[in-house]
Amino acid sequence: MSSLDPEEQEVLESFESGRLKKAENAAEALEEHRAIAEATFKNDARINIRLSSRDLRALQVRALQEGIPYQTLVTSVLHKFATGQLVDKSSAR
Numbered sequence: 001m002s003s004l005d006p007e008e009q010e011v012l013e014s015f016e017s018g019r020l021k022k023a024e025n026a027a028e029a030l031e032e033h034r035a036i037a038e039a040t041f042k043n044d045a046r047i048n049i050r051l052s053s054r055d056l057r058a059l060q061v062r063a064l065q066e067g068i069p070y071q072t073l074v075t076s077v078l079h080k081f082a083t084g085q086l087v088d089k090s091s092a093r
Helices: 006-017 026-040 053-066 070-082
Strands: none
Touching: 053 070
């Protein structure tokens, strides 16, 4: 029925039984995380790049498949590369 691992199942059961309680500082923690997320994704710099029209069309197609604007896709890919989160499939083998 469930594809949860044992730890996730334990959390779900605790939630459903009412054993989970909000942390006393939940509102402050939520606000802090919200501010961090906002700062992380704030686009405050502009760049201009040249790329082949073929690559641009491929990016636009991929973005359309993902349901996001192509500029958002490009920004996401660059962010993942800059932060070391982008993994090259060929080197992972």
